[in-house]
Amino acid sequence: AAAAGAGAAEGEAAGGGRALTLKAAREFIDELYASKARHDERCAQDAKLLRETVEQHLYSYLNTKYGLKQLITRDVDACLDAVRRFSAEDNDVATFGAILRNEVDEPFRLVQLQLKEAVRALLTAHLKGRHPHKSDAQVASSVLAKTRGVVQEEEWRDVVLYMYAPEDAALLLSRLAQKAAALAADSPPRGGGGGAAGGGARPRRSAPRSRRESDGGAAARRAGRPLPYKALLQVLLDFQLDGHRQFLEHFVVLFRSLDTAGRGVLDEDAFRMLVRAIAPAKSEGAVEELLLATDPHDHKRFTFSDCVVALSQDLVALLAAPSL
DSSP states (O other): OOTTSGGGEEEEOTTSSEEEOHHHHHHHHHHHHHHHHHHHHHHHHOTTSOOOOHHHHHHHHHHHHTOOHHHHHHHHHHHHHHHHHHTTTOHHHHHHHHHHTTSSOTTHHHHHHHHHHHHHHHHHHHHHHHOTTSOHHHHHHHHHHHHTSEEOHHHHHHHHHHHSOHHHHHHHHHHHHHHHHHHHHHSOOSSOOOSGGGTSOOOOOOOOHHHHHHHHHHHHHHHOOOEEHHHHHHHHHHHHHHHHHHHHHHHHHHHHHHOTTOSSEEEHHHHHHHHHHHOTTOOHHHHHHHHHHHOTTOOOEEEHHHHHHHTHHHHHHHHHSTTO
């Protein structure tokens, strides 16, 4: 399917180009990821093929698809415009944008997928615990309904408290409570008119203010603060993306200082310098082994993601060092 083609655009962008809907943007991103995975598999088998960054593959993918510069430029512009417009509201797009800009590594998107699966699995476990007599099919149906609708406060609290350390959990619970309150404030009140002016019965005399507040507070505590499942995922995914960006912050600065062309690719000399900066105690033999493992076909080129994967353990050790 040509997600970035004629049927995927919702209209024209401010500059006259195509403007993708969020759905079309997500479809295009998924297609690009799939194409990139196939390219990486071919690179592992064919020594002549060069590995690419996601940005480089964006152009080669569209070149294979269209072969016309005008159409390639149109869809690249539409993709970048969608990243700008939708990153704040959709983490899949935000993560793609971060990968495209070489701020996080490509495998991180799989970590985000694992988080989504973990949240769903924990929600399933929660519902099974609350309804032990329901069949698996009934629980699965309930989970599906919740993933398409809202989860109650008890449910999203249990997910967060199980998944995160106390300090992170406290921060996330606060953010989720704020999100739920903001969404509730934006929602129109239920019911509406119906008073004397609307022809209904006259309202009963109001209870004293202190009593109303007390009863209302108790009811609110019992009802909890429901949250759309999508909003729950967005908060958790954004938190994980922000954390990974922070984890790679020092690395990105070093990488960009060596990537003088700004292509997201280092040559062998620059890669060696990066290794020495991240892991100065690494022996020359260990560096040679790393070179061979990262560049088995001796192309002497290392993408940003190649470098992150190759040095991931050293980055963890660097972050844990007392000097940092």
